[in-house]
Amino acid sequence: MTTAQPAPAPLTRPELVCPAGTPAALKSAIDAGADTVYVGFRDETNARNFPGLNFNRRELAEGIEYAHSKGAKVLVAVNTFPRAGHPEIWHKAVADCDALKADAVILADIGLIDHAARHHPNLRLHLSVQAAASNPDAIRFYAERYGIKRVVLPRVLTVQEIAEVNARIAPIETEVFVFGGLCVMAEGRCALSSYATGQSPNINGACSPASDVRYTETSEGITSELGGFTINKFAHTEPAGYPTLCKGRFIANEKSSYLFEEPTSLNTLAILPDLIRAGVTAFKIEGRQRGRAYVSAVVRAFREGVDAVMAGKGLPDIDLDRITEGGKQTTGAYEKAWR
Numbered sequence: 001m002t003t004a005q006p007a008p009a010p011l012t013r014p015e016l017v018c019p020a021g022t023p024a025a026l027k028s029a030i031d032a033g034a035d036t037v038y039v040g041f042r043d044e045t046n047a048r049n050f051p052g053l054n055f056n057r058r059e060l061a062e063g064i065e066y067a068h069s070k071g072a073k074v075l076v077a078v079n080t081f082p083r084a085g086h087p088e089i090w091h092k093a094v095a096d097c098d099a100l101k102a103d104a105v106i107l108a109d110i111g112l113i114d115h116a117a118r119h120h121p122n123l124r125l126h127l128s129v130q131a132a133a134s135n136p137d138a139i140r141f142y143a144e145r146y147g148i149k150r151v152v153l154p155r156v157l158t159v160q161e162i163a164e165v166n167a168r169i170a171p172i173e174t175e176v177f178v179f180g181g182l183c184v185m186a187e188g189r190c191a192l193s194s195y196a197t198g199q200s201p202n203i204n205g206a207c208s209p210a211s212d213v214r215y216t217e218t219s220e221g222i223t224s225e226l227g228g229f230t231i232n233k234f235a236h237t238e239p240a241g242y243p244t245l246c247k248g249r250f251i252a253n254e255k256s257s258y259l260f261e262e263p264t265s266l267n268t269l270a271i272l273p274d275l276i277r278a279g280v281t282a283f284k285i286e287g288r289q290r291g292r293a294y295v296s297a298v299v300r301a302f303r304e305g306v307d308a309v310m311a312g313k314g315l316p317d318i319d320l321d322r323i324t325e326g327g328k329q330t331t332g333a334y335e336k337a338w339r
Contacts, residue, residue, distance in 0.1 A: 049205030180286025
C-alpha cells in the first residue's frame with residue numbers, strides 16, 4: 001500500500017515591478033504588461049538623478065492616473081539619504097507621494113522612514129535596497145518599528161538564502177532584482193563614484209554623473225574618463241562603454257582587466273521558477289535610465305516568462321543579448337557559481 005504524497009503548495013504569482021524613468025517609459029512598461037512601475041522625482045531625492053529623467057509633480061499625477069486606469073500601481077523611490085540639517089525636499093517628496101495617491105514610497109534613510117511613518121500613517125512604505133537589509137532581524141526591525149510592508153533585497157543572496165529569509169519574516173513581502181545592472185558595492189554604501197566626482201550616489205543620487213564624463217579619441221582608440229580619472233581605453237573596433245568606475249579596466253600585476261565588475265547584465269529568466277518557489281513577492285527590473293525600447297522588450301520577456309511558469313509551461317526561449325550590458329548575462333549571486 002502506497003502512501004499518497006501531499007500536493008505541492010500552489011505557486012503565488014509574483015508582481016512584475018518595472019522601471020519608468022520618463023512618462024513615456026511608464027506608459028510603455030504598463031502597456032507591455034507591468035503590474036507596477038517605479039519612478040522618481042526630478043531632484044536628488046532619488047538615486048537616478050540624471051538630466052532628462054524622472055517626473056515633476058504634474059507628470060507623476062498623470063502617470064498615476066494612467067497606471068490606475070490600467071489596473072497597475074506606481075511606487076515612488078525617495079531612496080537617497082537627506083543632507084544633515086536640510087531634510088526639507090525629502091519631507092516634501094514623501095508628502096507629495098501621499099497627496100498624489102502613490103501606491104507606495106520606497107525609502108532608504110532610517111530618519112526619513114521614521115518621519116514618513118509618523119506623519120503619513122496611511123502611506124505604504126517599502127524598504128529600498130539602499131538600506132541593505134539582508135537578514136531577518138534587520139527586516140523585522142523595520143517592519144515592527146516603522147510598519148515597512150516590503151523589503152527590496154540586496155543582490156548578494158542565493159535563492160536558498162532568500163527562501164530562508166522569507167520563511168522567517170512572513171508576512172513581510174520581498175522584492176528581488178531579476179534583470180539589469182549589477183553593483184559590486186554594498187548597497188547604499190557606494191564610495192567609488194563619490195571619490196572620483198565629489199557627487200554621492202546615495203546623497204546626490206547620481207552615480208558617474210554625465211557632467212564628469214569625458215571621451216578622448218586618439219590614434220589608438222577612445223579613452224573614457226570620470227572626474228579626471230582614466231576609467232577605460234577602447235580600440236576603434238570596440239564599443240566605448242559609459243565610464244562607471246566599478247566597471248573600468250585597471251592594470252594590476254602588469255595585466256589589464258575588469259578588477260571590480262565586468263560589463264554584464266543580470267538575467268534570471270532561467271531561474272524564475274526557483275525564485276517563485278522561494279516565496280518572492282515581486283520581481284524588479286532595473287533600468288530607469290534606459291529608453292522605452294529597452295523597457296518594452298524586457299517587460300514583455302518577463303511577462304511571458306512569469307505567465308509561462310504560472311501556467312505550468314516551459315520557460316520561453318527569449319534572447320535579450322542585444323539589450324544587455326556588454327552583450328553578456330549572468331545570474332549573479334543567486335547561484336554563486338564561483339563557490
